[in-house]
Amino acid sequence: MTFKYSHTFPISGPNKLPRFKQWAAQHTPEIEVSLPPQVPVKSENMTVRLKSADDRQKLMEKLASATF
Template sequence: MTYKYSCTFPITGGNKLSRFQSWAAEHAPDISVNLPPQVPIKTEALTVRVKSVEDRRKLIERLAVAQF
């Protein structure tokens, strides 16, 4: 199965990928995500790819209350 769906959310600062991976491991271990290989520091958003619409919905709900 491929990662057909994406979710873009605001995140600033350095180490975006490692911060998201830590958060996902704790708050969304049931959602399989595909992250880009790198994200520039100046970028103020992160796009995460997921496998299904249901995973996308769950991730958006959980990210709504997350603090990075």
């Protein structure tokens, strides 16, 4: 199965990928995501790819209350 869906969300500062990976492991371990190889420090957004629309919806709901 491929990662057909994506979601872009606001995140700023350095170490975006490690911070997101840690958050995802704690809050959404059941959702499999594909992350970009790197995200520039100056970027204010990050896009993750997901396998299903349901996973995308679950992630969006969890991210609504997340702080990075």
